[in-house]
Amino acid sequence: MIRKTIIKSTLLVAAIALSVQSQAVPSAEALSYTCAGCHGTNGASTGDAIPSIAGLSSTYLVDAMKAYKNDERDPTIMNRIAKGYSEEQFELMGSFFEAQEVHKNRDQTFDVAKAAKGKKLHNKYCSKCHTDAGIVAEDDAGQLSGNAKLFLQYSLADFHDGTRSQEKKMKKKIKKMLKRDKEAFDLIVNYYVSGKK
Amino acid sequence: MNKQNRRSFLKTVGLGAAATTAAAYAPFAIGGSSKKVVIVGGGMGGAVAAKYIRMMDKSIDVTLIESNKDYFTGFTSNLVVSGQRSLDEIKFGYDGLRGHGINVVIDKATNIDANAKSVKTAGGKTFNYDRCIVAPGIDFRYDRIDGYNEDVANTKITHAWKAGPQTVMLRDQVQSMKKGGTVIISAPPNPFRCSPGPYERVSQIAGYFKKHNPTAKILVLDDKEKFSKFGLFIGGWKKHYGYGTDNSMIEWVKGSAGGKIESVDVAGMTLSGEVDDYKGDVINIIPAQKAGNIAHVAGLTNASGWCPIEGKTFESTIHKNIHVIGDAAIQSPLPKSGYAANSEGKVCAAAIVAMLNGDKVPDPSYVNTCYSVIAPGDGISVAMVYAYKGGKIVKVKGSGGLTSGKFNAKLRGREEQYGYSWFDNITQDTFG
Numbered sequence: 001m002i003r004k005t006i007i008k009s010t011l012l013v014a015a016i017a018l019s020v021q022s023q024a025v026p027s028a029e030a031l032s033y034t035c036a037g038c039h040g041t042n043g044a045s046t047g048d049a050i051p052s053i054a055g056l057s058s059t060y061l062v063d064a065m066k067a068y069k070n071d072e073r074d075p076t077i078m079n080r081i082a083k084g085y086s087e088e089q090f091e092l093m094g095s096f097f098e099a100q101e102v103h104k105n106r107d108q109t110f111d112v113a114k115a116a117k118g119k120k121l122h123n124k125y126c127s128k129c130h131t132d133a134g135i136v137a138e139d140d141a142g143q144l145s146g147n148a149k150l151f152l153q154y155s156l157a158d159f160h161d162g163t164r165s166q167e168k169k170m171k172k173k174i175k176k177m178l179k180r181d182k183e184a185f186d187l188i189v190n191y192y193v194s195g196k197k
Numbered sequence: 198m199n200k201q202n203r204r205s206f207l208k209t210v211g212l213g214a215a216a217t218t219a220a221a222y223a224p225f226a227i228g229g230s231s232k233k234v235v236i237v238g239g240g241m242g243g244a245v246a247a248k249y250i251r252m253m254d255k256s257i258d259v260t261l262i263e264s265n266k267d268y269f270t271g272f273t274s275n276l277v278v279s280g281q282r283s284l285d286e287i288k289f290g291y292d293g294l295r296g297h298g299i300n301v302v303i304d305k306a307t308n309i310d311a312n313a314k315s316v317k318t319a320g321g322k323t324f325n326y327d328r329c330i331v332a333p334g335i336d337f338r339y340d341r342i343d344g345y346n347e348d349v350a351n352t353k354i355t356h357a358w359k360a361g362p363q364t365v366m367l368r369d370q371v372q373s374m375k376k377g378g379t380v381i382i383s384a385p386p387n388p389f390r391c392s393p394g395p396y397e398r399v400s401q402i403a404g405y406f407k408k409h410n411p412t413a414k415i416l417v418l419d420d421k422e423k424f425s426k427f428g429l430f431i432g433g434w435k436k437h438y439g440y441g442t443d444n445s446m447i448e449w450v451k452g453s454a455g456g457k458i459e460s461v462d463v464a465g466m467t468l469s470g471e472v473d474d475y476k477g478d479v480i481n482i483i484p485a486q487k488a489g490n491i492a493h494v495a496g497l498t499n500a501s502g503w504c505p506i507e508g509k510t511f512e513s514t515i516h517k518n519i520h521v522i523g524d525a526a527i528q529s530p531l532p533k534s535g536y537a538a539n540s541e542g543k544v545c546a547a548a549i550v551a552m553l554n555g556d557k558v559p560d561p562s563y564v565n566t567c568y569s570v571i572a573p574g575d576g577i578s579v580a581m582v583y584a585y586k587g588g589k590i591v592k593v594k595g596s597g598g599l600t601s602g603k604f605n606a607k608l609r610g611r612e613e614q615y616g617y618s619w620f621d622n623i624t625q626d627t628f629g
């Protein structure tokens with residue numbers, strides 16, 4: 001994966017250098033280091049609200065940035081940040097963060113009994129698309145296990161009330177899951193926060 | 198790839214030098230490396246620059262000179278004033294940086310010799326450098342308010358604009374103030390450290406009073422006509438603290454309406470402007486500011502009292518091989534904030550790594566963000582992305598701006614929480 005990334009970003013840099021010769025061209029590092037004040041060094045968040053972005057797939061990160069830039073999610077601040085960059089720059093950031101190791105924030109508290117129930121729900125309704133508790137970059141579906149607790153809660157709430165659009169199939173599964181258990185979001189977030197598989 | 202070659206190359210050179218350390222007095226003898234960076238000031242700018250230089254190139258020898266063994270963050274210190282956080286929660290040490298192989302020296306830099314390329318300390322040591330970073334933060338223009346000085350600030354009328362013992366003193370004064378008493382806060386002229394900071398402080402104290410001393414008043418005497426996040430703060434004060442009504446907890450007096458303060462009578466607890474006198478039960482004076490003292494001693498400041506720099510490298514335009522980052526620099530349009538200092542530290546680190554290796558200085562990118570908590574469940578922010586264009590730092594059009602003025606309880610609640618995460622992450626990015 002790392003080799004792929006290096007080649008990709010080298011090509012990109014070359015392409016950008018050709019297309020806008022007169023303009024300043026910050027590198028993938030120069031762009032990505034600026035995110036760390038909020039997301040943690042190399043994207044590894046130690047907070048319980050701001051999500052980790054270390055190890056996200058480039059595809060996922062670029063899509064998310066585009067969505068923020070186009071006001072397609074209802075974020076607090078990422079729209080204001082994303083509007084400062086071009087799509088080529090999103091690609092550079094994507095290559096940088098994809099090459100970082102996924103980070104699980106293990107400083108968060110969770111309820112063991114709820115986490116156990118959440119695990120069952122995850123395996124039944126979500127694991128098809130979110131493999132290994134949702135930490136596999138190739139799924140292009142964000143990070144679930146070990147991500148910031150509040151961000152997970154906010155995301156589920158936003159999917160649920162339509163603020164953030166989601167895949168039809170996921171919508172169906174979530175609906176089914178909530179039908180089975182009204183507390184499902186709480187249970188499943190406890191499972192993800194546990195950081196366990 | 199490039200870096201690896203460089204590293205193994207340097208390893209050999211390093212070994213060679215170590216074998217001949219007997220050749221003392223040579224400028225680079227200590228440590229045996231030929232690339233030395235000395236950083237003065239281990240706050241938000243200096244500490245992160247030290248860490249990122251080491252992250253980018255381990256062959257560079259980095260020494261960080263810092264006066265204090267512990268650092269207290271300015272941001273979130275207003276939550277210590279209101280009792281929401283303890284001083285311990287905003288305290289950070291330097292072991293994390295030592296873990297990155299940085300030579301942390303707890304000592305005070307007393308002079309920088311730009312010709313000899315050396316830094317002298319109060320402890321009597323001399324450190325030679327190839328490149329020096331100066332990040333001392335701010336000092337105060339006490340002379341602008343008659344009767345105010347460091348002694349008064351440490352004992353009775355705080356500034357609490359460098360977090361630490363004064364933050365706790367102000368907290369204790371606020372908490373033990375008599376029922377229905379008045380806190381006066383004197384807010385400084387531009388430019389100063391953290392432009393929304395005084396108004397966040399007002400909000401935090403108001404939040405405390407609302408619960409514990411509901412008839413207390415806060416009088417803000419401002420040198421200015423307007424302030425940062427103006428509409429959001431005024432809106433928040435209306436919403437939470439009755440601002441604008443007869444019963445308002447907060448009164449704000451702008452400069453032209455008598456807010457400019459000229460002197461203080463410490464014994465009488467009275468501030469005097471051009472026309473009016475104001476008596477308070479607790480007084481907090483946030484004085485006008487200038488670059489930290491060492492920057493003046495080293496001749497890095499111009500008539501403004503701040504340090505002119507080049508925005509791609511943060512190298513001083515007065516002295517070669519010395520870079521100034523953080524609050525001390527003339528960094529506009531970047532503001533004097535912790536986030537800006539973080540961003541500048543990384544840009545400066547990348548430039549220095551390139552310069553020391555004879556590479557082209559990379560094109561920079563910068564971000565600033567500042568979170569403030571108006572009341573529990575009500576967080577706001579300002580953000581901006583910056584680029585380097587035509588030899589200058591410029592705002593990227595279309596990016597950044599303020600939290601929407603249209604009150605949205607869900608998003609305001611989230612912003613408060615994201616603000617706390619920001620604190621966790623920026624301090625980890627700096628000291629971890």
Ligand SMILES: Cc1cc2nc3c(=O)[nH]c(=O)nc-3n(C[C@H](O)[C@H](O)[C@H](O)COP(=O)(O)OP(=O)(O)OC[C@H]3O[C@@H](n4cnc5c(N)ncnc54)[C@H](O)[C@@H]3O)c2cc1C
Nearest residue numbers: 238240241242264271272306333334391523524534535536
């Ligand atoms: C109340 C308040 C609220 C704030 N809120 C926010 C906020 O919400 N967001 C935000 O981004 N910013 C905020 N800030 C601003 C932020 O704290 C500063 O902008 C930031 O710390 C600047 O970093 P710096 O490196 O320039 O200076 P500092 O962080 O002050 O570091 C300077 C360091 O240099 C050391 N030093 C000075 N002289 C010497 C010497 N001669 N020898 C050795 N060491 C020396 C000092 O001891 C200090 O540790 C706030 C500040 C205050 C006071």
